[in-house]
Amino acid sequence: MEMTAKDLAAALGGTVEGNPEAKFSSFGKIEHGKAGQLSFFANPKYEHFVYTSKASVLLVNADFQPKEPVEPTLVRVPNAYDGMAKLMKLVAAKEQKCRRHRGRCRIAWSAKLGRSVWVGDFVTIGKNCRIGDCTRIYDNVTIGAGTTIGKNCIIYPGVHIFPGMVIGDRVILHAGCIIGDDGFGNVKLPDGSWEKIEHLGNVVIGNDVEIGSNTTVDRAQMESTIIEDGVRIDNLCQIAHNVVVGKNTAMAALTGVAGSARLGEGCTIAGLVGVVGHIKVADNSTIGAHSLIIGNIRKPGETWYGNPAILHKDYLKAYAKFKQSANED
Amino acid sequence: MEMTAKDLAAALGGTVEGNPEAKFSSFGKIEHGKAGQLSFFANPKYEHFVYTSKASVLLVNADFQPKEPVEPTLVRVPNAYDGMAKLMKLVAAKEQKCRRHRGRCRIAWSAKLGRSVWVGDFVTIGKNCRIGDCTRIYDNVTIGAGTTIGKNCIIYPGVHIFPGMVIGDRVILHAGCIIGDDGFGNVKLPDGSWEKIEHLGNVVIGNDVEIGSNTTVDRAQMESTIIEDGVRIDNLCQIAHNVVVGKNTAMAALTGVAGSARLGEGCTIAGLVGVVGHIKVADNSTIGAHSLIIGNIRKPGETWYGNPAILHKDYLKAYAKFKQSANED
Amino acid sequence: MEMTAKDLAAALGGTVEGNPEAKFSSFGKIEHGKAGQLSFFANPKYEHFVYTSKASVLLVNADFQPKEPVEPTLVRVPNAYDGMAKLMKLVAAKEQKCRRHRGRCRIAWSAKLGRSVWVGDFVTIGKNCRIGDCTRIYDNVTIGAGTTIGKNCIIYPGVHIFPGMVIGDRVILHAGCIIGDDGFGNVKLPDGSWEKIEHLGNVVIGNDVEIGSNTTVDRAQMESTIIEDGVRIDNLCQIAHNVVVGKNTAMAALTGVAGSARLGEGCTIAGLVGVVGHIKVADNSTIGAHSLIIGNIRKPGETWYGNPAILHKDYLKAYAKFKQSANED
Numbered sequence: 001m002e003m004t005a006k007d008l009a010a011a012l013g014g015t016v017e018g019n020p021e022a023k024f025s026s027f028g029k030i031e032h033g034k035a036g037q038l039s040f041f042a043n044p045k046y047e048h049f050v051y052t053s054k055a056s057v058l059l060v061n062a063d064f065q066p067k068e069p070v071e072p073t074l075v076r077v078p079n080a081y082d083g084m085a086k087l088m089k090l091v092a093a094k095e096q097k098c099r100r101h102r103g104r105c106r107i108a109w110s111a112k113l114g115r116s117v118w119v120g121d122f123v124t125i126g127k128n129c130r131i132g133d134c135t136r137i138y139d140n141v142t143i144g145a146g147t148t149i150g151k152n153c154i155i156y157p158g159v160h161i162f163p164g165m166v167i168g169d170r171v172i173l174h175a176g177c178i179i180g181d182d183g184f185g186n187v188k189l190p191d192g193s194w195e196k197i198e199h200l201g202n203v204v205i206g207n208d209v210e211i212g213s214n215t216t217v218d219r220a221q222m223e224s225t226i227i228e229d230g231v232r233i234d235n236l237c238q239i240a241h242n243v244v245v246g247k248n249t250a251m252a253a254l255t256g257v258a259g260s261a262r263l264g265e266g267c268t269i270a271g272l273v274g275v276v277g278h279i280k281v282a283d284n285s286t287i288g289a290h291s292l293i294i295g296n297i298r299k300p301g302e303t304w305y306g307n308p309a310i311l312h313k314d315y316l317k318a319y320a321k322f323k324q325s326a327n328e329d
Numbered sequence: 330m331e332m333t334a335k336d337l338a339a340a341l342g343g344t345v346e347g348n349p350e351a352k353f354s355s356f357g358k359i360e361h362g363k364a365g366q367l368s369f370f371a372n373p374k375y376e377h378f379v380y381t382s383k384a385s386v387l388l389v390n391a392d393f394q395p396k397e398p399v400e401p402t403l404v405r406v407p408n409a410y411d412g413m414a415k416l417m418k419l420v421a422a423k424e425q426k427c428r429r430h431r432g433r434c435r436i437a438w439s440a441k442l443g444r445s446v447w448v449g450d451f452v453t454i455g456k457n458c459r460i461g462d463c464t465r466i467y468d469n470v471t472i473g474a475g476t477t478i479g480k481n482c483i484i485y486p487g488v489h490i491f492p493g494m495v496i497g498d499r500v501i502l503h504a505g506c507i508i509g510d511d512g513f514g515n516v517k518l519p520d521g522s523w524e525k526i527e528h529l530g531n532v533v534i535g536n537d538v539e540i541g542s543n544t545t546v547d548r549a550q551m552e553s554t555i556i557e558d559g560v561r562i563d564n565l566c567q568i569a570h571n572v573v574v575g576k577n578t579a580m581a582a583l584t585g586v587a588g589s590a591r592l593g594e595g596c597t598i599a600g601l602v603g604v605v606g607h608i609k610v611a612d613n614s615t616i617g618a619h620s621l622i623i624g625n626i627r628k629p630g631e632t633w634y635g636n637p638a639i640l641h642k643d644y645l646k647a648y649a650k651f652k653q654s655a656n657e658d
Numbered sequence: 659m660e661m662t663a664k665d666l667a668a669a670l671g672g673t674v675e676g677n678p679e680a681k682f683s684s685f686g687k688i689e690h691g692k693a694g695q696l697s698f699f700a701n702p703k704y705e706h707f708v709y710t711s712k713a714s715v716l717l718v719n720a721d722f723q724p725k726e727p728v729e730p731t732l733v734r735v736p737n738a739y740d741g742m743a744k745l746m747k748l749v750a751a752k753e754q755k756c757r758r759h760r761g762r763c764r765i766a767w768s769a770k771l772g773r774s775v776w777v778g779d780f781v782t783i784g785k786n787c788r789i790g791d792c793t794r795i796y797d798n799v800t801i802g803a804g805t806t807i808g809k810n811c812i813i814y815p816g817v818h819i820f821p822g823m824v825i826g827d828r829v830i831l832h833a834g835c836i837i838g839d840d841g842f843g844n845v846k847l848p849d850g851s852w853e854k855i856e857h858l859g860n861v862v863i864g865n866d867v868e869i870g871s872n873t874t875v876d877r878a879q880m881e882s883t884i885i886e887d888g889v890r891i892d893n894l895c896q897i898a899h900n901v902v903v904g905k906n907t908a909m910a911a912l913t914g915v916a917g918s919a920r921l922g923e924g925c926t927i928a929g930l931v932g933v934v935g936h937i938k939v940a941d942n943s944t945i946g947a948h949s950l951i952i953g954n955i956r957k958p959g960e961t962w963y964g965n966p967a968i969l970h971k972d973y974l975k976a977y978a979k980f981k982q983s984a985n986e987d
Contacts (some may be wrong), residue, residue, distance in 0.1 A: 027858060027880035088856040104764065106433065106450050121764050122451045122780045122798070124468045139782045139800040140451070140818075142468040142486040156839065157800040157818040160469075160486040160504045172854075175818045175836045176872070178504045178542045181485065184563040184581065192577045192595050193559045196501075196539070198417040200356060210854070213836045213874040214505070214894075216542040216564040216582075222356035230851045234842040235874040235896050236543075236914070238564050238582035238600070248850045252842065253874075253896035254914045254932075256565070256583045256600045266850050271896070271914045272932045272950070274583075274601045274618045289932045290950040290965050292601070292619040307619050307636065307965065308648070314655035319966070321654045325979045326972035435762065435779050451780045453797045469780070471797040471815040489798075489815040489833045507833045507871040510814065513892040513910065521906045521924050522888045525830075525868070527746040529685060543834070545871040545893040545911075551685035565872075567893050567911035567929070585894070585912045585929045603912075603930045603947045621930070621948040636948050636965065637977070643984035650983045 001025055001091055005057045005073045008038070011090060012083045014062075018073030022056045027088075033058070039072070042081040059083055114151065126163060144180070150207065162219060168207035174235065176214040179203050183218040183241025183259060197221060199241055206230070212237060212253065234271070246283065264300065288312055330354055330420050334386045334402045337367070340419060341412045343391075347402030351385045356417075362387075368401070371410040388412055443480065455492060473509070479536065491548060497536035503564065505543040508532050512547040512554075512570025512588060526550060528570055535559070541566060541582065563600070575612065593629065617641055659683055659749055663715045663731045666696070669748060670741045672720075676731030680714045685746075691716075697730070700739040717741055772809065784821060802838070808865065820877060826865035832893065834872040837861050841876040841883075841899025841917060855879060857899055864888070870895060870911065892929070904941065922958065946970055 003011075006020040024038040030046050033039035033055030040059040041050050050058065051068040058072040059080045077083040105123035107113070114133035119125070123137055126145030131137070135153040144163030149155070153171045161167075162180030173179065185197030201220025206229035211217065217239040219225055225241055227233070230248040238256040239245065245257070246265035255269055258277035263269070267281060270289035275281065281297045288305030297304060303312040310318075332340075335349035353367040359375050362368035362384030369388035370379050379387065380397040387401040388409045406412040434452035436442070443462035448454070452466055455474030460466070464482040473492030478484070482500045490496070491509030502508065514526030530549025535558035540546065546568040548554055554570055556562070559577040567585040568574065574586070575594035584602040586592065592604070593612035603621045604610065610626045617634030626633060632641040639647075661669075664678040682696040688704050691697035691713030698717040699708050708716065709726040716730040717738045735741040763781035765771070772791035777783070781795055784803030789795070793811040802821030807813070811829045819825070820838030831837065843855035859878025864887035869875065875897040877883055883899055885891070888906040896914040897903065903915070904923035913931040915921065921933070922941035932950045933939065939955045946963030955962060961970035968976075 029881060032881060085855070088858055091858055092856040120800075121782050122469065124450050140469050140487075140780065140798050140816075142449075158469075158487060158505075158798075158816060158834075158836075162504075172840075174839050175820075176487075176505060176543070176816075176834060176874075178487075178564075181503050181542045181564070182501075184541065184561070186561050186579060193537070194561050194577060194579065197414070198421040200417055200420060208851070212842065213839045213876075214543050214565075214834070214872050216505075218542075218564070222358060223361060232842070232844050232852050235836075235839070235876070236565060236583075236872075236894060240582070248852060250844060250852065252914075252916070253898070254583060254894075254912060256581075258581070258600065270932075271916065272601065272930065274599075276618060289934060289952075290619075290948075294618075310652055310655075314652065317655040318651050322651065322976050322980065323968055323972065326968075326975040451798065453779050469798050469816075471778075487798075487816060487834075491833075505816075505834060505872070507816075507893075510832050510871045510893070511830075513870065513890070515890050515908060522866070523890050523906060523908065526743070527750040529746055529749055543872050543894075545834075547871075547893070552687060552690060565894060565912075569911070583912060585910075587910070587929065601930065603928075605947060619948075623947075639981055639984075643981065646984040647980050651980065 003038075005075050008057060008059070008087065009075045009077075012059075012075070012077045012086060014059075014075045014077035014083065016073065016075055020073070022073040024056050028055055030055075030058075033072070038087075040080045040084040042079075042084075059087075108145070120157070132169065138175075156213075162202075164202045165205075165219070166202060166224075167205045168209065168229070170208045171205055172210045174211060174213040174215070177211050178216045179205070179211070180219040181216060183221055185221060185241065185259070201225070201242070203227070206247075209233075215239070218259075228265070240277070252289070286312075288315075332367075334404050337386065337388070337416065338404050338406075341388075341404070341406045341415060343388075343404045343406035343412065345402060345404055349402070351402040353385050357384055359384075359387075362401070367416075369409045369413040371408075371413075388416075437474070449486070461498065467504075485542075491531075493531045494534070494548070495531065495553075496534045497538065497558070499537045500534055501539045503540060503542040503544070506540050507545045508534070508540070509548040510545060512550055514550060514570065514588070530554070530571070532556070535576075538562075544568070547588075557594070569606070581618070615641075617644075661696075663733050666715065666717070666745065667733050667735075670717075670733070670735045670744060672717075672733045672735035672741065674731065674733055678731070680731040682714050686713055688713075688716075691730070696745075698738045698742040700737075700742075717745075766803070778815070790827065796833075814871075820861075822860045823863070823877070824860060824882075825863045826867065826887070828866045829863055830868045832869060832871040832873070835869050836874045837863070837869070838877040839874060841879055843879060843899065843917070859883070859900070861885070864905075867891075873897070886923070898935070910947070944970075946973075 002025045005022045028037035030039045030049045037055045038057045039055040055072045062076045104121045107125040108127040110127045111125045111129040113131045116134045118136040120139035123141045125143045130148045132151035137155045138157040141159045143161045147165045149167045150169035156175040158176040159173045165180045180203045183199040186194035204224040205227045209231045212235035215237045218241040220242045226244045228247040232250040234253040240259040242260040244262045249267040251269040252271035255273040257275040260278045262280045264283035266284040269287045272290045274292045282300040284301045286303040291309040292307045294308040305312040306315040331354045334351045357366035359368045359378045366384045367386045368384040384401045391405045433450045436454040437456040439456045440454045440458040442460045445463045447465040449468035452470045454472045459477045461480035466484045467486040472490045476494045478496045479498035485504040487505040488502045494509045509532045512528040515523035533553040534556045538560045541564035544566045547570040549571045555573045557576040561579040563582040569588040571589040573591045578596040580598040581600035586604045587606035589607045591609045595613040598616045599618035601619045611629040613630045615632040620638040621636045623637040634641040635644040660683045663680045686695035688697045688707045695713045696715045697713040713730045720734045762779045765783040766785040768785045769783045769787040771789045774792045776794040778797035781799045783801045788806045790809035795813045796815040801819045805823045807825045808827035814833040816834040817831045823838045838861045841857040844852035862882040863885045867889045870893035873895045876899040878900045884902045886905040890908040892911040898917040900918040902920045907925040909927040910929035915933045916935035918936045920938045924942045927945045928947035930948045940958040942959045944961040949967040950965045952966040963970040964973040
C-alpha cells in the first residue's frame with residue numbers, strides 16, 4: 001500500500017491542508033506516528049500529540065482548529081474516526097484482490113467452483129463440493145467431499161473442513177481451524193475401556209460468521225452442530241458436537257462449550273470460559289472470563305461470573321469478603 | 330449413504346412393518362425426523378414423538394406396541410439403541426473404504442508401508458518410517474523419519490508427527506494435532522535470559538487411543554512421554570514432556586498436564602483442568618471442570634474440584650457458604 | 659544417532675573407564691537405563707541406581723568413587739550434568755544438518771533466501787519475503803508476502819505466517835502456530851450484529867524467541883503486536899492484537915492475553931492464565947496457574963494468584979479459611 005494525502009482525500013471525500021503529495025505506506029497511532037505513516041486524531045484527549053506528531057499525513061475532523069503549528073499534512077473529513085475505519089476497509093479489500101486463480105492443488109472433477117473463486121497451493125477439494133462466487137481458499141486447506149461453502153468467504157491457510165459441512169456466505173475461517181471433526185463421545189464398557197460413538201452428523205454455519213485460528217468445531221452425532229448468523233468465535237475455542245451457538249453471540253479465546261449445550265442469541269462470552277454439556281444459556285447473557293457455567297441460565301440479559309458461575313454482582317461481593325478474610329487473625 | 334427399510338432390517342437382523350422400500354439417507358432424532366431420514370425410538374419418555382414423526386423409517390424395539398397410528402415404516406430389532414449404534418458403525422466403516430492409494434506426496438524410499446495403506450495429498454513420510462496395514466493418512470500430514478505407526482490407524486488432515494515416535498494399532502489422531510514437538514524446558518541464566526533444554530526423547534502411544542484436534546503432545550527430554558492403551562484425549566489439550574497418561578483415562582477439551590506428571594488409569598478429567606508438573610494422580614480419580622491439581626492425589630476413586638482442587642463435596646459446601654456471604658450485611 | 663564411549667569422551671573432553679567401544683543410540687535415566695543407552699549420574703541421592711544400571715555407558719563426575727562394582731562403561735567429565743546438556747545440544751544440532759535444499763514448494767521469484775536455507779515440501783513463500791542464512795522451514799508451512807525472517811530460525815511443520823510479519827534471529831516457531839492472523843475486534847451495531855474491525859498492523863518478534871505448537875499471535879489493528887527478545891511461549895496460548903510481551907517473559911500452555919495488554923520483562927506466567935485487555939503487568943511478576951488478571955500489576959516482582967488474582971500469599975490464607983468452612987456446621 002502506498003497513498004498520497006491527495007489520494008486519501010479523494011477516497012474519503014475530504015480536503016487537503018498542506019502538501020497534497022505527502023506519502024504514507026502504513027498506519028501509526030497519534031502518539032507514535034513516524035515519517036511515512038498516516039495517523040488520525042479524533043479523541044480530544046490526545047490533542048497534545050498532534051503538535052509533536054512526525055506522521056506524514058494526519059486525518060482530522062473537518063472542524064478541527066489547531067492551537068499550535070502542525071507538521072503533518074492534514075486531511076479533513078466530516079468524522080476522522082469513521083474515515084479511518086472506511087480507509088482500513090478499502091485497504092483490506094484492495095489487498096485481497098488481484099490474486100492468481102488455482103495453485104498446485106487437487107480439485108475433484110465433480111466439485112463446482114463459482115465465479116472468481118481463488119484457490120491457493122496444496123489444497124484439496126473433494127467430490128461434489130460447491131464453492132460460491134468470489135470465495136478465497138488459501139494454502140494447505142483441505143475440504144472434504146460434499147461440503148458446501150457460500151459466496152465471498154475467506155478460508156485461511158491450514159483450515160481443515162470435513163465432508164458434508166454446510167457453510168454460509170461471507171464466512172471467515174481463520175488459519176488452522178478445524179470444522180467437523182468427530183465429537184468426543186465414548187461409552188464406558190464393563191472392563192473400563194471406552195467404545196467410540198460414531199458421529200455422522202455435520203456442522204452448519206450461517207452467514208457472516210467468523211471462526212478463530214486453531215478453533216475446533218465438532219460435528220454432531222446425528223443432525224447438526226449449528227453456528228447461527230453473525231456469530232464471532234475467537235482463537236483456540238472448542239465447540240463440541242450438537243452445540244447451538246445463537247445469532248450474533250461472541251466468544252473470546254480458549255473457551256470451551258461441551259456437547260449439546262445451547263447458547264442463546266446476542267451473548268457475550270469472555271475467554272477461558274467453560275460451559276458444561278446439555279444446558280441452555282438465555283439470550284443476551286454475559287459471562288465473565290475464566291468462569292464455569294454448570295446449569296441453565298434462564299433469564300436473559302444477566303451477567304454471570306465464577307466457578308461455578310453465579311450472578312456477577314454476587315460473586316464480587318462474596319469475593320470481597322473472601323479477600324478480606326486473608327487479613328483477619 | 331442411501332438405504333431402504335429392507336436393507337436396514339437385513340443389516341441388523343430385524344423385521345419390517347410398512348413399506349420395505351422406504352428410503353433414508355441421513356439420521357434425525359425422534360423429535361426432529363424428516364422425510365428421507367431414519368430415527369430411532371428406545372426411551373419411553375419420547376413415545377409421543379413416535380405418533381407425529383415425519384421420518385421415513387423408524388427403528389424400534391421388537392416389543393413396541395403403538396397406541397396410535399404411526400406414519401413411518403417400522404423396523405423392529407431386539408434393542409433399538411444397540412441397533413442404531415451398530416448401524417452407525419457400519420456406515421462409518423463403509424464411508425472409509427474404497428479410497429485411492431497414494432496422492433501427491435513425498436514418501437521416502439526407505440519407508441515401509443503395509444498392505445492397503447491409504448495416503449492423501451501433500452503428505453510427507455520420512456526415512457525408515459513403518460506404517461501398519463490399513464492405516465489411513467489424510468492430506469497435509471507430515472511424519473518424521475523413523476516413526477512407527479501401527480495397523481488400522483487414522484491420521485486426519487494437518488497432523489504433524491515428529492521423528493522417532495511410536496504409535497500403536499487402531500489409534501486415531503484428529504486433525505491438526507501435534508505429536509512429539511519439543512517440551513517446554515528452559516533454564517534461567519544469571520542475566521535473566523533462558524537457555525533451551527533440548528528434548529531428545531519421544532512419545533509412545535499405545536493401542537486404541539484417540540487424540541483430539543489441535544491437541545499437542547510434547548516429546549520427553551529423555552525417554553518417553555507415554556499415552557497408554559485406550560486413552561481418550563479431547564481437542565485442544567496440552568500433554569507436556571515426560572507425562573504418563575494411564576490406561577483408559579479420558580480428558581476433555583482445553584486441559585493441560587504439565588511436565589512429568591503421572592495420571593493413573595481410568596481417570597475422568599473434565600475440560601479446562603490444569604495439572605501441575607511432577608505430581609501423581611491416583612487411578613480412577615475424577616476431576617471437575619476448570620480445576621487445578623497442585624499436589625498428589627493418593628487415594629483412588631475420589632472426585633476433586635476447585636482452584637486449587639479439594640474434595641468435590643467439600644468444595645461445594647464451602648462454595649455454598651461463599652455464595653451466601655454475598656447476601657449478608 | 660549412534661555413538662561409542664570413546665566418541666563421547668572425545669566430544670566432551672573426558673576419559674573412558676571400561677570398554678571404549680561400548681555403543682549407545684539413545685538416552686535413559688539412571689533408574690531406567692537399558693543396554694544400548696547412555697545414562698548420567700550427577701545427583702548423589704541416585705547413587706544406588708549406579709550399581710544396578712544396565713545402561714551401556716554412564717556419564718559421571720570426574721571425582722566419582724564407586725563403592726561397589728559398576729557394569730556400564732564409565733565416561734568421566736568435570737561435571738556430568740553439564741556434559742549431558744552439552745551432548746544433547748550436539749546431538750540436536752547434528753540431527754538438523756545435512757538436509758536437502760528446497761522441496762516441492764512454491765517460492766516467489768522476488769523472495770530472497772539466504773545461504774543454506776532449507777525448505778521442506780508443500781511450502782509457500784510469498785513475494786518479497788526475506789529469509790536469513792541457515793533458517794530451516796519444514797513441510798506444509800505458508801509464509802505471506804513481504805515477511806522477513808532472520809538467521810538460524812526453525813519454522814516447524816504446519817506453521818502459517820501472514821504477510822508483512824517481522825521475525826528476528828534464532829527464533830523457533832513450533833508446529834501449527836499461527837503468526838499474524840486478524841485480531842478479534844468487532845463493533846456492535848444497533849441491530850445486535852457485529853461489524854468487523856480490520857487489522858492492518860503486524861507482529862514483530864525479537865531474537866531468541868520460542869513460540870509453542872498451535873499457539874496463535876494476532877496482528878495489531880495498527881502498528882505491531884510485539885514479542886520481545888528471549889520470550890518463551892508454550893503451546894496453545896493466545897496472544898491478542900497489539901499485546902506487548904516483555905523481554906525474557908515465559909508463559910506456560912493454554913494462557914490467553916487479551917488485546918493491548920502489556921506484560922513486563924522477566925515475568926513467569928503459569929498455564930491456563932487469563933490476562934484481560936488494556937492492562938499492564940509489572941516486570942518480574944509471577945502469576946500462578948489458572949488465574950485471571952483483571953487490573954494493572956504495578957509493583958515489580960510480586961506473585962499473584964486466583965480469580966480474580968490477588969497476592970498469592972493472601973489467596974492461600976483466604977482459601978485455607980474457605981476450605982475450613984466446609985467442615986463447620
